[in-house]
Amino acid sequence: MGKGEGRDQYELAATSEQGGKKDKRGKKGKKEKDRDLDELKKEVDLDDHKLTLDELHQKYGTDLSRGLTVARAAEILLRDGPNCLTPPPTTPEWVKFCKQMFGGFSMLLWTGAVLCFLAYGIQAALDDEPVADNLYLGVVLAAVVIITGCFSYYQEAKSSKIMESFKNMVPQVDNSSLTGESEPQTRTPDFSNENPLETRNIVFFSTNCVEGTARGIVINTGDHTVMGRIATLASGLEVGQTPISREIEHFIHIITGVAVFLGISFFILSLILGYSWLEAVIFLIGIIVANVPEGLLATVTELTSDQLDDLLKHHTEIVFARTSPQQKLIIVEGCQRQVPAISLAYEAAESDIMKRQPRNPKTDKLVNERLISMAYGQIGMIQALGGFFAYFVILAENGFLPMRLLGIRIDWDDRNLNDLEDSYGQQWTFEQRKIVEFTCHTAFFVSIVVVQWADLIICKTRRNSVFQQGMKNGCGSQNVPSEGLTVARAAEILLRDGPNCLTPPPTTPERGKFCKQMFGGFSMLLWAESLLFFLAYGIQAAMDDEPAAENLYLGVVLAAVAIIIGCFFYYQEAKSSKIMESFKNMVPQQALVIRDGEKNSINAEEVVVGDLVEVKGGDRIPADLRIISANGCKVDNSSLTGESEPQTRTPDFTNENPLETRNIAFFSTNCVEGTARGIVISTGDHTVMGRIANLASVLEVGQAPISREIEHFIHIITGVAVFIGISFFILSLIHGYSWLEAVIFLIGIIFAIVPKALLATVKVCFPLTGKRMARKNCLVKNLEAVETLGSISTICCDKTGTLTQNRMTVVHMWFDNQIHEADTTENQSASLDAKACVIHGGDLEELTSDQLDDLLKHHTEIVFARTSPQQKLIIVEGCQRQGAIVAVTGDGRNESPALKKADIGVAMGISGSDVSKQAADMILLDDNFASIVNGVEEGRLIFDNLKKSIAYTLTSNIPEITPFLFFIMANIPLPLGTVTILCIDLGTDIVPAISLAYEAAESDIMKRQPRNPKTDKLVNERLISMACGQIGMIQALGGFFAYFVILAENGFLPMRLLGIRIDWNDRSLNDLEDSYGQQWTFEQRKIVEFTCHTAFFVSIVVVQWADLIICKTRRNSVFQQGMKNKILIFGLFEETALAAFLSYCPGMDVAFRMYPLKLGGKGDLLLNYRSTSHHFTRVL
Structure with a gap:
């Protein structure tokens, strides 16, 4: 085998030997993306830790004593690219703005505005002196949508870059970033395990060498490294809707349906009663506009903003080790962390809201019958x-x-x-x-x-x-290589493989984010109403020499509200939209390589496959390394394999699993002690961590439950408004009204049905919760995920070092609808017969999806041990197939795909890796698990x-x-x-x-x-x-x-x-x-x-x-x-x-046509009626 000819034997998903970085950065179809995702979910296929030193020399063309030549290193660098992790593309601001301006309720309001303008236009075309009511309404609705949309865009842009300053917010700690080990792992040239993540002769990119020295050959750089794969996997995950988002979407569907239904009904009735078609159209528009909740968009905005501050306040501790029948399963994984003791004592959760069973997003809807x-x-x-x-x-x-x-x-x-x-x-x-x-x-x-x-x-x-x-609302004995690659060979490889960095995933253009905020959800309702009023005014202006400007004013007001709220939410989203920002911080800035027999400190992005790399205690592994020599080398693999102690790295082959063998060190793991030398076998996206990152970056996550609920409600309210509006339109025509009058009625009915205040409520609710969680030391990145936390039925949490070693203790558990005392230390843990099982990662690898589903269905307590990042992701997907709302807690990069895929991911702020923080929806800044209880309560409170x-x-x-x-x-x-x-x-x-x-x-x-x-x-x-x-x-x-x-x-x-x-x-x-x-x-x-x-x-x-x-x-x-x-x-x-x-x-008689009245009241009747009905209908 000639020099460098073995490189094509090790190709990971998302890259190719010939394509290099260009293929990764090109646009991919959905089928190709799905294939890459399937490849990234597979276990690491790495055999460098099994190779002898001579075989490594033949494969990478590296002189084991002199290293690569400068020219060769430059060549490899040009081929593979820099040894760095690549950031993901971002969503254009205009997309964010449009999302806020035309999403959800905003579209309903826009529809209402359009209908109002339409009605006014019809009136203006048929009447010499059209009434300007519809014009005013259209303008008001459009103004409401515009104001609300701008406000939402502003709020989203304000939080989209929240992770850029995260390093200033959390203590700097030694993250066991790849394998989850809490103690340094020895690295030697000996092959010790089939698993490259477990062998001791490989040091991984970005891990720290805490003591000793070592020399190794670079086997992977940049995105090809194990850490690069993890970064790509995590960044590619598409987060779905949170339960509260689904609820709001469901609510939007309801409102839309109701508005359309009522509008059409009134339209038909109007025609039947002899009203002209114009009058029936006016009725239709009026009914639809009336059904759109213009204020709900602003309400959700404000509520979410204020609740973000509250999460940084309290320090409550909890882990769910035993759950209720609705919390079907606990999956615990090996990873030891330095965290506070955990309890399930209801300290701050003594209130009734924390005593309720978790909300089931399938049955407990935000808007129900x-x-x-x-x-x-x-x-x-x-x-x-x-x-x-x-x-x-x-x-x-x-x-x-x-x-x-x-x-x-x-x-x-x-x-x-x-x-x-x-x-x-x-x-x-x-x-x-x-x-x-x-x-x-x-x-x-x-x-x-x-x-x-x-x-x-x-x-x-x-x-x-x-x-x-x-x-109150307030990682041998063989001859150790010493020369390394020549500079020329390194340059050749760099040119071929590209930089040692992770490829960024595609991102949503900013214009898409803007449009989502400006025209999504409730904002669209406001826009619709605003356009309706403009239309009504236009009709009136065309038919009347002196049209009333009422519809024009209403349209302007609604449009302004939609724009303001959309812009505010776009601004808020823009502050938290880049998930891969901190992956650059994960990549080592410098690497000590041996080329032409000389040691050189180069940029980590220039590390190429075949490079001879030396690491020492405190260093982070710059790429996936096959250890060829080691002196007391231990590597922290905690974030990759879940080991709680540092793993020894030697040149010896110890395990068939590359993640378990001791002669491979993985990209982005830390060398905590000793020294080692290794050959780079993978860089960038080809590394194990790169595969994980690629997997995370391409995962598609659905809507949150509350988002679906709100969208559904918008559809309902829109449908009802349109139906009733059309019904009034028809009735108007039937009753002999002119078509202009019928159109005015239609717009008025639509306007009356749409609940404008709900727009404000929705926009207030989530930020308010985020602020409250912030005051409890919980950083909420995805505001809608807070409500999801209140609906979780399955929690996947760490086992090693937490539950089993009493680092985190469960003192109470919910079982059989009762709270019981519990103890999960190793000598006291117990399980229910035929309800608990332990599954090793090797066994899980052989299970089919149907078999996994059967295990998850019939066992309420499952311990998954020695699982890979891909397997953790598969477990989460299996739980979700069972209909569970899944929460995942983790601190390592190996959990990033699972954190991204889960309905809500919770990362540790102190012990957690940068990648896990980016992939998670919520970060516990003080590693206090009790904040999860606060989150559950806050989620239920949002709903x-x-x-x-x-x-x-x-x-x-x-x-x-x-x-x-x-x-x-x-x-x-x-x-x-x-x-x-x-x-x-x-x-x-x-x-x-x-x-x-x-x-x-x-x-x-x-x-x-x-x-x-x-x-x-x-x-x-x-x-x-x-x-x-x-x-x-x-x-x-x-x-x-x-x-x-x-x-x-x-x-x-x-x-x-x-x-x-x-x-x-x-x-x-x-x-x-x-x-x-x-x-x-x-x-x-x-x-x-x-x-x-x-x-x-x-x-x-x-x-x-x-x-x-x-x-x-x-x-x-x-x-x-x-x-x-x-x-x-x-x-x-x-x-x-x-x-x-x-x-x-x-x-006011001139401005709003309102005249003074005599005083009177009738609210006491309603209050007494509602208090009595509370005994018969306890829950809405």
Whole structure:
């Protein structure tokens, strides 16, 4: 065999002899990427530790005494590239921005804005004087999406580079970075193990030589080294959605579906009832816009931001050694670390939230039936009732009794009819009727806000009462080579193989990240609504010489909100988006090589295959080395093989497994003592660590459960909004409305259905949790992973040096739904018959996927020993196939693929390697495992608070939709206008909804079972039934009561209002008679109408007081929870003050068409109702 001819016998995945770095950096198809991933998952195929020194000389062409020539070294360096680990590509900023601006709820809001603009455009094209409501709504929705998107982008960019300064945040320690050994391992020229990671005659790249001396031949450099493989593997893993992300996505699907469904339904109904197609389209758009939760995006943003600081505060200790039936399995791996003692004592977890079983993402959804039932079926209906009450009161006060309103819509909106009589015979002009109508809008709005006061308090808790929760919201004998490669030969090899560094994985362009933040999730809802309002305004402008700018303003506001939130989240993501940043810190900067018989200290990236390398104690192995001589050499392989003690390295072949043999030292491991000399056998991505890194870099990880939930909810709410909007559109056409009016109705309905406050809630919830975890010494990189931690059912943690040697002790465990005393030291550990098993890595290598699945299914306690990084990844994937939510804890680079693949990876901040910190979702800065308990509680709290906020925000949908329904079906003056709806969704509801993100955990939160993402949804039937079918109806009744009262007080009894709409809205009719024969001009009627809008608005606000209080808890009563949430208390005062300001501040009649009212209240009824219903429906 000629010199260098054996190099092609050792080729690892992701590289080729001819392709070098160019192939790695080129674009790969999915099939090629999958093949590389499969290759990286295989065990290290390395035989250099078995070769004699003569065979090494023949294979690498290295003079064992003089080393490589300078020219040869330069040649190899040019071929293989520098001996360094390559960073991954990054996601373009514009992608991040677009993600924030058009993702999730933002797209719904964008849709709403577009629909509003469309409606306005249709109105403008068909009407000489189109009403600008839709234009304002479209502008507002677009502004909301833009503001929220920019805010989200800013927040994401702020945290995307969080690991760049991580070295300044954690103590500098000797990381047993590759094999997990806690003691230095001896390195000798003797082959001692078949496993190159276990043999003592190989020293690995980036490990430290802590004592002694050694000389070796470089066998791998850069990405070809073992450490390079690990880096490539870790960086290629694609992180999926966390449970909370899936929940939010699920919620988005729900909201989208509901909005579309309701919009279409109203569209069809409008056509059936004789409304023109334009009116039906307006109804469709209005329904869809109304269903989009504009505030939820901002809420999640703020909640996640604040919770990041909290994780750096507490030091609680825990390891899950025994779990509940939902926590199916414990997989412990060999790795000893210097960590604090661990306990399962519920110190900071004494509260109810830590006593609950882990959330099952399959069943415990963020939005489930109970939440939907409560928000829509109960709270929302209450709000709608309150709004309609205010609506009918105002109309009745103006002479239009409820019966008079039936069928009056055409006459009411007839500009030419100025003598429409009310219930008393009084004639009303078009302007007068519109004033009354807009007053009703205001009344309906105020009614919703009032009811939302109670709704906000109700949503504080899920299980406890508000009184319990409180209102606190705050490595021979042969001839040893001595010459090494010649410089020329080294240069030749470098040219062939490329630098000794790891190849960076592909990254998401920044523009992709930006677009995700700007247009993903809830932001898209805001954009949609904004565009709808712009469209409505455009239609109005095309058809009316003097179009009302209301839709334009609304579209601008919604777009601004979406842009701001999207930009903020893009900024936050940009700060934490580079997973491979610290791999450069892992690669040794210098390496001592022997070329042409002379020792030279060169850049580690220039190390080539065949180089003769010497390492001593304290050095990090620059590449995969075949040890040819050693003097007391020990290498720390803890991060690669999990050994807790340093492993001796000798030239002797000791094991068939290259990871177990003693004559190979691996890239990035540390030589802790002695000296050794070895031949480089792999560099860069060809190393064992490089394979691991490549494996991690190409792993595809799915969405987090909460992300799927939120996306699903967005789809639902979008669908419902569109359906109802179209239904109203059709109804409008059926009832004889013009197509322009139908389009306006469609936009109004869509606008009313979309819960705008949910956008803010979602955007607040995750950062808030991240801040709280930061205060507990937990650095959360993936904010959505915190909620995943609250849903975990399987934990994979270290065994060697932790559980077995009492470095970390389990003192309590959850089993059979009870907490038991436990001890896991070696002489006291016990297991259940036929439920526990021990699997060696060699046995695991022979198991098929089906066999592994069977073991995982029928054994609740499994110990996996002597496993490779690839096997750890396979174990995690097996657990996930069983439907488990998997958490992985680790500190070595060998755990990086598993950390990346797990639903949530937890790394050690002090003893953990840089790679494990980069691959993990959460870092325990003080290695205190008790922080995991805090994380579980925080994860459950996120889910709870999101659920509460959704329940609160959904309740106002009913009182916002029902006015359109009565307006179309009964032809009565519009009880609640789109401007007042916007005042509710983005005014009075936004702070209370966000305040629920600050709600403290309920006392039983840690006693619950883990949430099943498949069954426990974020939005379920119960939530919808309560929010819409009960509370929402109560709010609607309150609003309509105020509406009819005001109209009756003005002479328009309810019967007079029936069918009066056309005359009421007729600008030319200035003698419309009320129920008493008094004539009303158009301006007078509009004043009364706007007063009704105000009354309806105030009625909703009043009912929302009680709704907020009852939403404080899910299971406890309000009395158990207490009123300790200061933000919630502030929210109550804020929405009250805002409602009062909008109702009584001079100029509001011009700006928002809201007129002052007499005082009244009805929130106590809702509060008493909700407290009673808490005993029958304990969980939303």
